[in-house]
Amino acid sequence: MKWSTGKRAGIRTGALWLVLMALASLSEVAGAAKMVDTTVGRVTVENQSQSVQQSARREALAQVLVKMSGNPSVLESSDVTAALRRSQAYLRSYRFEDKDQGLIYVATFDEQALSSLLRNAALPVWGNRRPQTLLWLAVKEDSGKRYILDDAQPREWVDTLFDTAQRRGVPVSLPLMDLQDNQTISIYDVWGRFADALRNASERYGTDNIIGARLYRNTVSKMPALPSLQDVEQTEDQDGQAGDGNSPDPSDKDSQQTPASSLPFTSEEFTSLKERAAAGEYALDWIFVSNQGPVAGSLFGDNPEMLMEKLMNTYATYLASQFAIVPSMSSEQSQRIEISVANLDSLEKYAHATGYLSSLSVVEYVSLSQQNGSVATFTLQLIGTGQDLRNTISLESRLQPVADAFGQPLQGYNFYWNE
Secondary structure, three states: OOOOOOOOOHHHOHHHHHHHHHHHHHOOOOOOEEEOOOOEEEEEEOOOOHHHHHHHHHHHHHHHHHHHHOOHHHHHOHHHHHHHHOHHHHEEEEEEEEEOOEEEEEEEEOHHHHHHHHHHOOOOEOOOEEEOEEEEEEEEOOOOOEEEOOOOOOOHHHHHHHHHHHHHOOOEEOOOOOHHHHHHOOHHHHHOOOHHHHHHHHHHHOOOEEEEEEEEEOOOOOOOOOOOHHHHHHHHHHHHOOOOOOOOOOOOHHHOOOOHHHOOOOHHHHHHHHHHHHOOOEEEEEEEEOOOOOEEEEEEEOOHHHHHHHHHHHHHHHHHHHHOEOOOOOHHHOOEEEEEEEOOOOHHHHHHHHHHHHHOOOEEEEEEEEEEOOEEEEEEEEOOOHHHHHHHHOOOOOEEEOEOOOOOEOOOOEEEEOO
C-alpha cells in the first residue's frame, strides 16, 4: 500500500496559505516530549557590579550553548570561544533573582543567532523538544535501609539533581511512590535495575524514557589478599612437574597446592577492584531505558551531590547523541525529502501539521506540494538526515508511522496525523 498523491493543489493559493500559517502559529503540540527553554542561563553571583555581570554573562552563555547543543565539548570550538568573548552581542535580556542559595543572574540569549552559530561551525544543534524522563532511584543508607526516592523526601542532593537537569535542559521527574507504585514495583526491582519491571511501573506516567539507578556507599568490606608472585611461580613449577614421580600425591590434602588458574581473583580483577574502591566514597550504577534499547554504566564520587550532577550530565549527553542534529557543511549534503501525511481533513489540521513540521529543529523549511483528499504531501528541506527526522518525530505522538497489515512501517515517509 502506498499513499496516493494526486496533482490537485487547490489550497496553494496565497491567501489561504497565509490563513494556514496564521492558524499554525496558534497551535500547541502535546505528547511525551516537553518544550524546554534552551536560551536561558542562570549563574549565582555575589553582587550586581559590572565586572561580575560580565563574567556571569559569559558563563550563562556557555550554559546555553551546552544546553542547545547537548554536549559540553562545543565549548572547545574556536567559534564558540570567540562568541563567548562577544557574549553581549547575543544577550537579549537579563535580570537578578533573590533565592535561598543567593543572588542569581538570569540571562536570555538570541536563539536564532546561537543556532546559526552552531550550524555554521558544524556543531550539533538539539531542539527545544526534549523527552520527559522518569527516574527510579534506589538508595541504600549506611544503616542498610533501602528505599526508592520520591519527591516528598527532602535531600540536598535531590536539589542538585534537578538543578543539573534544568541546566542541561532535560525534563526529569520522580515517581509518586503511592499505593499504586508500591504494588507495581519493589525496591529489589529498582536495585537490580530490571528494565522490564521499570517499563511496567512507568506506564502510568506515559514516558518511554526511564532511568533506573542505585546509590550506595562504595566500600569493599572483604578485600582478598593475592598470593605473592613467588607463591604463584612455585605453584606453576609444581604443575609443570606432573608425571615426573616427584609430584605430590593428590590424595594428600596437606600436599595439595592451589593452581594459579583457580585463584579467587586474577591480578587484573584485583586491580580493577582496588581502583573502584579508590574512585570515590559513593557509587551509582545506572541503566537508561528508551526506545533505542537499554544501556548501563557506573559512576563514582565523593558525595551524593557529585553523583547526581554526574548522572544528569551523562544522561543529557546520551540523549543528545540520539536527538541532536549535526548540520552538513555544504548545502549539497543537506537532504530534501517528501512526506505524506494522512488524516488532514480540515483547515485547522493542515495548519497544525504545517506548524508542527516547521517547528522541528531538523527541518529548515516546509512546503505543501500536493493534496489528494485528506492526504497531503509536504516537501521538507532537512538540516540533518531522514533518520534525524524520524528520531525527532518519535518524541511525540502527533505523526504516527503508517504500518502494513503485519504491523510493519511502510517504506518511505508515510504518516498519520494524530490531533
